[in-house]
Each structure stands twice: as C-alpha cells, then as structure tokens.
Amino acid sequence: MKKASVSLNFKSRISDIDNRIYGSFIEHLGRAVYEGIYQPGNRNSDSDGFRTDVLELVKKLNVPIVRYPGGNFVSGYNWEDGVGPKDKRPVKLDLAWFTTETNEFGMQEFDAWLKKAGAEMMMAVNLGTRGPDEARNLLEYANFPGGTYWSDLRKAHGHEKPYGIRTWCLGNEMDGPWQMGHKTAYEYARTATETARLMKWIDPSIELVACGSSNFNMPTFGEWEHTVLREAYELIDYVSMHEYYSNDYDDTPSFLAENIGMDRFIKAVVAICDMVKAEKKTDKTINISFDEWNVWYHSKSSDKLVGLWGRAPHRLEDVYNFEDALLVGGLLITLLKNSDRVKIACLAQLVNVIAPIMSNDEKAWAQTIFYPFLHASSFGRGTALNVDVQCDTYDCRKYKGVPFVDSVAVRNDEKRELTVFILNRSLDDDVTVSMDFSENVKPIEHIYMSEYGLKDVNTAEKADVVPSSKELKADSVVLDKASWNVLRYNY
Ligand code: AHR
Numbered sequence: 001m002k003k004a005s006v007s008l009n010f011k012s013r014i015s016d017i018d019n020r021i022y023g024s025f026i027e028h029l030g031r032a033v034y035e036g037i038y039q040p041g042n043r044n045s046d047s048d049g050f051r052t053d054v055l056e057l058v059k060k061l062n063v064p065i066v067r068y069p070g071g072n073f074v075s076g077y078n079w080e081d082g083v084g085p086k087d088k089r090p091v092k093l094d095l096a097w098f099t100t101e102t103n104e105f106g107m108q109e110f111d112a113w114l115k116k117a118g119a120e121m122m123m124a125v126n127l128g129t130r131g132p133d134e135a136r137n138l139l140e141y142a143n144f145p146g147g148t149y150w151s152d153l154r155k156a157h158g159h160e161k162p163y164g165i166r167t168w169c170l171g172n173e174m175d176g177p178w179q180m181g182h183k184t185a186y187e188y189a190r191t192a193t194e195t196a197r198l199m200k201w202i203d204p205s206i207e208l209v210a211c212g213s214s215n216f217n218m219p220t221f222g223e224w225e226h227t228v229l230r231e232a233y234e235l236i237d238y239v240s241m242h243e244y245y246s247n248d249y250d251d252t253p254s255f256l257a258e259n260i261g262m263d264r265f266i267k268a269v270v271a272i273c274d275m276v277k278a279e280k281k282t283d284k285t286i287n288i289s290f291d292e293w294n295v296w297y298h299s300k301s302s303d304k305l306v307g308l309w310g311r312a313p314h315r316l317e318d319v320y321n322f323e324d325a326l327l328v329g330g331l332l333i334t335l336l337k338n339s340d341r342v343k344i345a346c347l348a349q350l351v352n353v354i355a356p357i358m359s360n361d362e363k364a365w366a367q368t369i370f371y372p373f374l375h376a377s378s379f380g381r382g383t384a385l386n387v388d389v390q391c392d393t394y395d396c397r398k399y400k401g402v403p404f405v406d407s408v409a410v411r412n413d414e415k416r417e418l419t420v421f422i423l424n425r426s427l428d429d430d431v432t433v434s435m436d437f438s439e440n441v442k443p444i445e446h447i448y449m450s451e452y453g454l455k456d457v458n459t460a461e462k463a464d465v466v467p468s469s470k471e472l473k474a475d476s477v478v479l480d481k482a483s484w485n486v487l488r489y490n491y
Pocket of ligand 1: 027
C-alpha cells in the first residue's frame with residue numbers, strides 16, 4: 001500500500017469552467033451518422049429516423065455542443081448537398097474516407113437531432129476544396145433572418161427562424177497532407193483570415209476557431225500556430241488542438257501518463273498564443289478549442305481491410321478497454337486543470353466511430369470510456385480548483401517523474417457540491433490518501449472504476465466494465481490500484 005496526501009483550498013481557483021469543455025463530435029464517417037444517430041426503419045428509431053436508444057445515452061452524457069460535419073470529411077463537403085428536399089440531394093464520393101455519401105442527412109437533420117439531444121451545433125466550414133465564398137453563403141443560410149437569397153432558401157426548406165449557430169470552425173486539420181486542399185501555414189492563414197472577415201461582417205456575434213496543428217508531432221507544429229495567429233489574431237477567438245493517444249507498444253505505465261503529454265501540448269499552444277498577443281500589444285486573449293481528443297488505435301489494422309466506396313462501413317470502430325477508460329479520466333483531469341484556457345473540447349467522436357457509444361441493429365451500449373466522461377460532465381461543472389497532491393512518482397519509456405496520483409477538483413456553488421476526480425496510475429499498489437480541505441465537507445459518495453483487467457471491454461452482449469459507488473470518509477480515502485475515482489462531497 002502506498003501513501004499520498006491531498007490538500008485542497010476552496011479558494012485555489014483555476015477558472016470557471018466553460019461547459020463546452022464537455023463537447024463531442026459527429027462526422028460523416030463510418031457508422032457515426034448512418035446507423036449511428038440516424039437509421040430510418042430501425043425498430044428503435046423515431047419518426048425522424050433518429051435512434052432513440054442512442055439518443056438516451058447521448059442525453060446521459062449531457063454534451064452541450066457537437067462539432068459537425070467533420071473532420072476530414074468537411075474538407076470536400078458541399079453543404080448545399082445536405083439541405084432541401086431529400087429526393088433532390090446528390091449522391092457523391094467522399095474522398096476523405098473513400099465512401100459514398102448519400103446526403104440523406106445534412107444540417108437540417110442534424111439540427112433536429114441536436115434539439116432532441118439538448119445540444120448546440122459547432123459547425124465547420126470547408127476551407128479545403130472551397131473557401132470564403134461558400135463559407136459566407138452557409139453563414140447567411142444559417143444565421144441571417146431573411147430577405148436574401150440564402151436566408152430565404154433556408155425558409156423555403158422549412159426553417160423559418162435562423163439556426164443561430166454561434167461557434168464555427170475555419171476548416172479542419174489544414175496542416176495535414178492527408179487533407180483535401182491541404183495548405184501551407186501561410187496559405188491557410190490567409191484563407192482563414194479572409195473567410196473570418198466575411199463571416200464576422202455577416203454575424204459579428206459568432207465565435208471562430210482557426211486550425212492549429214493536427215497533433216503535437218507535426219513537423220510544422222509551432223511555426224504553423226505562429227503564422228496563423230499572426231495573420232488572423234484579431235478575427236478569431238480560438239485555435240484548435242487535436243490529439244489521439246494509443247498503447248501500440250502495450251506499455252501501460254507510459255499510456256496512463258499520456259495526459260502529461262496533453263498538458264505539455266496545451267501549455268505550448270497557449271505560450272504561442274500569448275507570444276503573438278505580446279507581439280501585437282493587444283489585450284485580446286486567444287483560447288483553445290481542443291476539438292478532437294480521445295484514444296484511437298484499436299481499429300487501425302482492421303480499417304486497412306475496409307473496401308472502397310461503401311456506404312456507412314464499419315470504420316474506426318475502436319472497442320475500448322478498461323485502461324482506455326483510465327486514460328480518458330486522466331485526459332479529462334488535464335482539460336479541467338487547463339480550463340482557464342481550454343474553453344471548448346470535443347471527445348472524438350460520439351457514436352460508433354472512436355466513440356463512447358456503440359450501436360448495432362438491435363441495441364446501443366456504453367463503452368468503458370463512456371463512464372469517466374459521464375462523471376466529468378455530470379459532476380465537473382462549476383469552478384475548477386487546484387489540488388495539491390503529494391505522492392510517489394515513477395519513470396517510464398515516455399515520461400520521467402510521473403506522479404502515481406493525478407487529481408483536479410470542481411466546486412459547484414449552486415449545488416454546494418465539491419467533486420474531486422482522482423486517477424491512481426499505479427498498476428501494483430492501492431494508495432491511502434489523507435484528505436485535507438480548507439472548509440468543512442460532508443461526504444456524499446465515492447464512485448470508482450477498479451478491479452477490472454486492463455484489457456476488459458464492454459460489448460453488445462456484456463457490460464462488464466461499469467462504475468460502482470461506496471461510502472466515503474472526509475479525512476481519507478483508499479484508491480485501488482489502477483483506478484478512476486470520483487469523490488463527491490457537500491459543503
Ligand atoms: O476523428 C477522426 C479524424 O481524425 C478526423 O476526421 C480528423 O480531423 C482527424 O485526423
């Protein structure tokens with residue numbers, strides 16, 4: 001048994017949390033849209049063709065915002081193909097995922113689905129094969145009240161009121177050579193700036209996310225952000241970050257420390273934002289939209305066998321195990337620790353494609369990673385607080401001095417609830433933690449996920465990896481080895 005101590009000062013504030021940090025992502029990819037959220041004729045679907053069993057799970061996660069329609073897909077997408085009468089919509093090839101896109105589902109259907117899910121849309125515009133003109137037309141269609149060609153077309157399509165989409169992504173991963181319309185940093189910076197200018201002229205209330213690097217290891221990382229920010233600083237509000245984590249080498253101590261890598265990446269992007277802020281001598285601060293994050297690697301070999309041009313193929317269908325859930329908990333801790341600058345984050349993705357929720361023709365179910373996200377989204381709203389953790393550390397292949405115990409807390413003054421999220425990375429030892437709070441607390445419960453095999457998974461047939469709850473004391477807690485813990489108190 002190891003020992004650790006946690007000391008928590010209610011006044012040690014990181015930031016008020018923007019609820020959009022619990023966002024997610026639906027791309028026209030694999031079975032995310034078709035057979036995922038939309039499957040007309042299925043016995044679990046409603047009259048709009050939306051899977052109600054999937055919706056129930058999405059509602060549990062309480063995602064406030066969902067990014068759409070891509071991802072790589074958006075860089076070849078003509079948004080006009082997905083609006084208006086369905087029988088007039090064209091069937092086209094999607095060169096991002098080498099599938100056939102029927103366009104039966106577009107922004108009208110997504111908006112109707114979001115209303116049922118209780119979330120808002122985060123819309124991406126195509127800056128790959130298209131540019132400022134199509135982006136401004138889409139914004140006019142979506143947000144302008146009426147009396148113009150595009151806004152009246154929206155009305156003719158049965159949507160009298162503007163959609164009022166407030167958060168927009170200026171393309172997707174434009175630094176990536178795999179991207180349709182891939183650009184150099186300067187090419188993208190200019191296109192994004194001119195697109196942003198037109199969009200803010202039409203609707204100054206919108207918020208814009210410019211593409212940062214596709215991941216920390218991109219050869220252009222740093223210079224890319226610097227170039228984009230120098231051009232677009234005055235017109236944008238966020239720079240995007242994307243990162244996926246994997247345990248390719250079956251090295252769990254390194255894998256469970258990957259949120260340290262996420263933390264370094266965030267701090268590096270924040271430093272570049274603030275460098276440009278200093279260069280420009282401005283008061284304006286650019287924040288982070290970490291709009292793609294998750295574990296992604298389980299499906300990579302089976303995806304190589306997927307044929308060309310299918311409709312809704314099984315692609316990126318990672319089956320998540322218990323250690324993935326532990327890391328997702330750790331990644332959520334890191335996002336909350338950086339909530340002073342990370343204002344939007346999207347778990348990528350939501351259904352069937354690298355997702356917490358899976359479906360087949362019969363049912364929908366929760367993967368292991370569903371649960372830490374559920375806990376953070378349910379109990380992690382309010383003010384993020386620093387937690388001072390004293391504990392042993394370990395060295396691994398990728399990182400040195402990794403603390404066995406990682407933690408952040410959230411204070412909710414409305415509910416008078418305090419939640420401490422704690423990951424125990426030790427694969428061998430339980431840890432007894434002495435807890436010291438600056439104010440009196442009354443324990444509610446200790447939710448935990450532990451005692452599973454690291455490779456245990458949930459499937460359609462069996463929900464093996466689920467959280468449990470037990471009693472909690474105010475002054476100490478035992479964290480099982482390899483465990484995700486949610487300590488809930490009143491104050
Ligand atoms: O989420 C899957 C893909 O990962 C997205 O389409 C792309 O943006 C990223 O590379």
